[in-house]
Amino acid sequence: MSRPPPPLARLSKRNSYIFENSQVPGIVQLFRQSSHGSGLVAAQPGHPTTTAAHSRSYGSIRSPSLHSPAPGSGLWSMEASYSGSGRLGKPKFATPLPFTPPVMVEKEGERQPLLRSEEERVVLPPAVAKVEDEETNLMDDLRKELDTDMHTIGIQELYDRLRTNPAMGLTDAQAAAELKKSGLNALTPPEETPEWVKFARHLLGGFSLLMWFGAALCFTAFAVQNAYMSDAPYDYASDIFMYLGIVLASVVLISGLFSYYQEAKSDRIMDSFKKLVPQTAQVLRNGELSCVDVTDLVVGDIVNVEFGNRIPADIRITETQGLKVDNSSLTGESEPLPRQALYTCLNFPYYIGTGRGVVIATGDRTLMGRIAGLASRLENTETPISKEMDHFVSVISGVAVFFGVLFFVISVAMGYSWLDSAVFLIGIIVANVPEGLLATVTVCLALTAKRMALKNCLVKHLEAVETLGSTTVICSDKTGTLTQNRMSVSHMWFNGEIQSIGAKGNINMDDPTFIALATVARLCGRARFKVGQVEVANAFKEIEGDASEAALLRCMETQIGNVELFRARHKKLHEIPFNSTNKFQVSIHQYDDKDPRLLLVMKGAPEQILQRCDTIIMNGVEEQLTDEWCKKFDKAYKTLGNMGERVLGFCDCRLPLDKFTSHYKWDHDNTEFLENNFRFVGLISLIDPPRESVPDAVRSCRTAGIKVVMVTGDHPLTAKAIAREVGIISPGNMTVDEIAERDGVSANEVDPREAKAAVIHGDELQEFTAEDLDRVLMKYKEIVFARTSPQQKLTIVEGFQKQGECVAVTGDGVNDSPALKKADIGVAMGISGSDVSKEAADMILLDDNFASIVTGIEEGRLIFDNLKKCVYYTLTDNIAELIPFLLFILLRIPLPLGTISILCIDLGTDVIPAISLAYEKGELDLMKRAPRDPNKDKLVTKQLIAYSYGQIGMMQSFAGMFAYFVIMAQNGYLPGRLLGIRKEWDSPAYNDLEDSYGQEWTYYNRKQLENTCSTAYFVSIVVCQWANLIISKTRRSSVFKKGFGNHVLSFAIIFETALACILCYTPGMATALKMMPLKAWWWLLAVPFAVLIFVYDELRRLIIRCYPGSWFEDEFYY
């Protein structure tokens, strides 16, 4: 309240109308059918009802010149008020509008936060155009539509223009014609990529191109061999090409299908969100009320809106009985608002009252449609993990192509034929590409997504699973995300003291003042519990009535209980409900005590109440309301207001018996009972309280090195109060204004460096240049943006992204959706979230709880770590698959590991163990380290490649080659004999190739031997991968410290082994996969190497732990 007004110059520059006020009697109705049925009259254009402002500019109406507000237009009246500060103020400067004396408004006890003007919101759509400059036509279009004066012109003129009639509605023919012209009243769904395009992407993404190339080479080799060597009758080799080509192609197809299926599956989950029960609306057509599908509504339709319905389109309300609408989705306000003209309400449930209105815009042309359109036109940002995967794929593909080309050249130079060289190329590609890895990663992500879904984080795109882990900034909406989106009583002021209301028990129930206050609070209210909730705890009972009254009722029920009974005992004789002129609510009861006088109870805006009071109750004693008391009142009121709370005043009085008895004839027009002097009993303040778990969650985010920023459309004071409460602004940090207040200087004099926190108003933001924004975002650690428009939310997100931050945005409203879409990860609320926001988001918090984000962050970081392990594990045997080929080419020995065996490893035995790493627990405390630096902490680092390829991979290669040489030697081919034997070995023409012992081997026998060796090599890799899997569990600590709690991993080892056995020993595998049964002890050949791998890696980790920051860690810590 002590905020300095903004410099006039600035305001006037903006062509704004400032009402220094906040006591807007919200309820001004534009067109209210008079109760006497005399037709529509423009209700008091309520604009100037906007009165005292307690802050600098949120009362301002930023209006672009293209629509200057028409004086007298009802539009302005829709400014709702923020009554929390209730100080009366004078207009800062003359407004062109007639100014009526400020009236305290307390409409049905409801808080009416100061809205940004409708005008401001209407301005939004040009921002849409801004974002896509290329679409100038669209922009023009949008602008044109913006010029709408549908809300301001006379109602009759509106009817004329829409060629409709309030009594008859449209005719069917008109409606049909209009429907044909403007289409269904539904948001155009975002453009769907055709299914085949999606599928094609999966077939061509990642390693697929390389694999296709390999398959093509196979088929070419097959064709060439068939064409030129058809004289060879049993063309053993060329069949292999055909076979291999088919296998490669099927691998690509199957993994493509798999990831397509995964994507389709997560898409389907989303589709379930989209399918809302078809809504109907009551429409007046041909003079009759009929139920029509919401989608069939057209402009000009006269619709009835009732309790519980959703507003079907942008409508201008023409009649209303206490209609209030929840516009929080558009504005971020917590509360339902009394409404006249409604913008965009396709999906907003509206709360109480009934009304009738005329449709002025449908479908995409509604305000919500525009924001949704803005959101859907934003490009999806690439997720960090997909960047990582792209990087990884390009690195591995690069390595594959490098090796492939290198050895192609070498083999040609060594005198191999082109065909042979091409075969080598295929082999090298197959060996180098981790065929199963992308599918494995998909599964890992899906597993995490599943796990997160159990913890109430639903992930729409699998890749978004990791994004939260990389997040460095969270821009959180306030209402419904940080707060409960439910008003509740937070403080009371009585006996001259502010009491905070928490759980039951911290208030002295016997305090006579409290009893008086509670009596008023209980009696003066219309809200009641919905029936049939006996079993439900008080806190969760559903209440019929507006938010503030509900809050009071809930509070009273919790603190004292039996409110309904109490009300029944003290029979209500008369009441004046809240309305726009009175701004208070009164009810008169036959109070059931010794005193026969009737009890009048009243609540309303504190100033209004105080004005009427002469006395004040203090510790049960009635005292004169002195100036001193007024000061105390002011102070308390200010304090509560500063906390962003909405304050209600309460008073009562005993009506004189001589005049008012229970037989008194109460009359609505007779308010003589208000002439009495009232007794002030106290203040009760309400706030939409933060969710309980939020402060902890914010703290967790902080420790995890994540900046939490609040971006809300709500009022700055409320925003700041909530920010303080949840820890977005930490206790020690002050804003510039607060410092100024503390030091008693003006804000300009404060050293800005002193302030660590900032509350930035949307209007300020509007003035910012991009550099200003950068500076602010960089300078303040704790920022709250209040009164922001959807477009500004977007700007803020982009501002952070420009600084290289990975931004998460949480929000539930339509107004959040552009920011949600633009964010690296948009998090929408599952319960309260609008469909548009869910559509734009990447993740949905099913329980609307901000704390679930922490889970998401943890899971995201964990999956990144685990994916790293998974990639490391899978890449390791790549080199063990490659080396045989190199030796085959360079030493001309029989091929130690066949291509099919490679595929068996990559797509068979490796898959489950790699996936099991996704179940690993975090190594270090994930939530205590800073978010990863996307430029440095890559998924695949050069250390990872060097270690897996250069060291462990080489050990596996040696293990495999050892098995190969042993089996060759035992069967007769000593290593010396093998060198250079390749050509005869692989030629079916040689049916009698001699070994080291003079035995002569047929081609068939040789191939069996070769396949046996290949199988042994395969088994050796499997055995080494046991050790490798165990060492993959941890990157730094000892395996023994980490423990073996991952049962999936243990199972994976068994599974891998079982699979290898099946591949080895199943009859028929010799022909199908060229796998031969092995002697049992051949399995042991790799064991020394597996032990070596385990010991070596333990040693490596020991050195890394002992010498942090050493050269060794630099080189070998991946």
Added chain:
Amino acid sequence: MAGGKAKISSKSKSHPTKGKGFGNFIYDSEEGTCFGRTAASWIKIIIFYIIFYSCLAGFFCLNYYIFSKTLNEDSPKWKLDQSIIGTNPGVGFRPMPDQDANAESTLIWYQEGVESDAKFWWNQLSVMLKHNILPEGTPGTKICNDQGETATDSAACLVQYSDRSYCTETNKYGYQPSGKPCVLIKLNKIFGWTPQPFGVNNDDKFDPVLLQNDLEDKVKNDEMPGTLRDHIWKEVNKSSNAVNTLKTVWLSCSGESVGDKENLPEGHITYEPERKIPGYYFPYKNQKNYRSPFVMVNFDIPKTSRHLLINIECRAWAKNIKYDRVFRLGSVHFELMVD
């Protein structure tokens, strides 16, 4: 407005670490790095890997050395059924086409009368014979016969081949000038393998009924040529020691398909010195100076079959030789073409 600007600038955002270009990666003069490493760093890492790989290779060699202690110099670790070579010997043929020019080719193809062409083929046979036929008295050898002189662990049977045969160097092995090429057929050596004779019962006695059954079985199930059956009976009948005569590996060569058989009737195929590899050569025990016994098969290509490619399959016959054409078990395939 701000939004638009922000978007544009966010696109043009540059990473300080990137944008240096590949050229700078190869050699960065500022940092003195080559491929991302300074000279000192390169030396360190290279030394590390030299040590690492030396140790790894050492570990490998140690393992192999320990393993090699389990091997025997003279005989393979696994024999016969325990080894992958199994108990089913294959069949080899000579001469072979030039594998450098025609990999995997088994076509014996020459132009009649062109000396250089023919010489390529018969020269191989000549070399082979010189290698395989050792002079009498070569240490570790002995002369074996049907009468019971068989190979022992220390002494191998000498391969005997009569100079009076047709397939000799004198006749240029039939390649020059006539179109009657000889092809050497031999059985693969398998350590410890001996043929199981037809018609010899468990008591090592000749059993005509058994022989009858064995041969009919082979004729029926394995397409044993009738001529071979008759030949075996003839040999048995004229032999004094039927058991030793039967302890042998019989050979048959014929055109592979009906067409091939028409092009090369069976009567045009003759075997030298005998149509069998006598059993006394077995078992092969990696004796020093063991030489593969062989049979020369002479194909008298009819004039009408010149310029035709004839597929020929030669098969070895014994009770324990299984046959599979696709896998070339107990058989060998080659083609003949005389222009």
